[in-house]
Amino acid sequence: MPDIQSKADKSPVTVADYGSQVLVSLVLNMEVTSGSFSMVAEEDSEDLRKDSAEEILEHITDLVNETLAEDGSYNITLSKEGILSAIDTGKSEGGPSGRHWVLDPIDGTKGFLRGGQYAIALALLDEGKVVLGVLGCPNLPLTSISNLNGSSSGDQTGALFSATIGCGAEVESLEGSPPQKISVCTIDNPVNASFFESYEGAHTMHDLTGSIAEKLGVQAPPVRIDSQAKYGALARGDGAIYLRFPHKGYKEKIWDHAAGAIVVTEAGGVVTDASGNDLDFSKGRFLDVDTGIIATNKQLMPSLLKSVQEAIKEKSQAPSPL
Numbered sequence: 352m353p354d355i356q357s358k359a360d361k362s363p364v365t366v367a368d369y370g371s372q373v374l375v376s377l378v379l380n381m382e383v384t385s386g387s388f389s390m391v392a393e394e395d396s397e398d399l400r401k402d403s404a405e406e407i408l409e410h411i412t413d414l415v416n417e418t419l420a421e422d423g424s425y426n427i428t429l430s431k432e433g434i435l436s437a438i439d440t441g442k443s444e445g446g447p448s449g450r451h452w453v454l455d456p457i458d459g460t461k462g463f464l465r466g467g468q469y470a471i472a473l474a475l476l477d478e479g480k481v482v483l484g485v486l487g488c489p490n491l492p493l494t495s496i497s498n499l500n501g502s503s504s505g506d507q508t509g510a511l512f513s514a515t516i517g518c519g520a521e522v523e524s525l526e527g528s529p530p531q532k533i534s535v536c537t538i539d540n541p542v543n544a545s546f547f548e549s550y551e552g553a554h555t556m557h558d559l560t561g562s563i564a565e566k567l568g569v570q571a572p573p574v575r576i577d578s579q580a581k582y583g584a585l586a587r588g589d590g591a592i593y594l595r596f597p598h599k600g601y602k603e604k605i606w607d608h609a610a611g612a613i614v615v616t617e618a619g620g621v622v623t624d625a626s627g628n629d630l631d632f633s634k635g636r637f638l639d640v641d642t643g644i645i646a647t648n649k650q651l652m653p654s655l656l657k658s659v660q661e662a663i664k665e666k667s668q669a670p671s672p673l
């Protein structure tokens with residue numbers, strides 16, 4: 352079954368990524384009736400329109416229609432062409448004016464395939480600013496990441512984070528438990544801090560983040576998990592710092608950060624690039640960041656920025672390996 356495919360950039364895409372993009376865009380399109388509808392989403396239909404993709408397209412169509420029928424809220428059935436055009440509602444370029452939904456239908460596809468962390472990440476941009484964010488994390492413990500490997504903890508699995516600009520951030524279960532307000536930790540001494548980073552070494556420079564942590568005096572080993580679940584876990588104080596330093600030449604996409612960033616800032620945290628600049632979501636599908644992305648609480652940010660800049664300078668001065 353060709354349920355997993357490889358995209359032009361060699362990253363994986365699955366029937367679940369496409370199916371999620373169809374369902375979220377379909378429902379948003381039906382529910383958001385005021386104004387014109389614009390969505391910036393990760394996936395597009397190009398590969399699915401090839402003859403070789405007939406089987407996977409059929410499978411996505413069946414899965415989406417089964418899901419719609421099981422849920423029962425909408426009395427619709429999609430054809431294959433309907434599936435392709437629903438995926439392509441995510442083709443907007445975004446930008447500084449108007450409203451744009453931003454969707455990563457499965458963030459952390461590699462984590463999803465490994466049975467690790469992944470997130471369905473949705474945000475709303477209004478005049479270039481993120482005003483709303485939702486992060487669904489089906490494999491994340493509801494209360495704390497410290498319960499990740501403990502089936503005896505009694506913690507439920509699945510957490511839904513949400514944030515609205517100026518109104519704070521919340522978490523609830525995927526079944527809809529009463530939302531609880533969340534806030535970032537209050538740690539002000541890096542010795543007591545732990546940090547999150549990508550699971551995949553190909554997605555972030557683990558050597559650089561190790562040297563940043565050492566300069567800061569962080570004692571705990573890195574907590575490596577996939578996807579924007581890192582932002583959710585940081586926002587409720589499971590850890591104090593998130594470091595993300597992609598390898599040279601990688602361009603960050605807005606759907607990998609928009610929802611997570613507002614969940615963290617509304618929980619009282621700060622998200623910037625390695626120079627301390629706020630992330631600018633108004634530039635289209637990509638983020639124009641200097642070197643990397645860091646997130647922490649307000650107390651730790653000044654010393655974190657200092658360590659980041661020192662570590663980057665040292666790395667740039669080190670002789671390159673032969």
Ligand SMILES: Nc1ncnc2c1ncn2[C@@H]1O[C@H](COP(=O)(O)OS(=O)(=O)O)[C@@H](OP(=O)(O)O)[C@H]1O
Binds near residue numbers: 460548553598
């Ligand atoms: N080379 C490279 N460098 C940096 N980032 C990359 C790279 N390739 C992919 N991506 C993007 O990383 C997204 C998931 O990364 P995460 O750090 O959240 O998770 S992971 O632990 O690395 O899997 C992942 O999101 P999804 O494609 O939605 O899974 C990608 O957008």
Ligand SMILES: [Mg+2]
Binds near residue numbers: 393
């Ligand atoms: Mg992807």
Ligand SMILES: [Mg+2]
Binds near residue numbers: 457
């Ligand atoms: Mg992603």
Ligand SMILES: [Mg+2]
Binds near residue numbers: 455
């Ligand atoms: Mg994705």
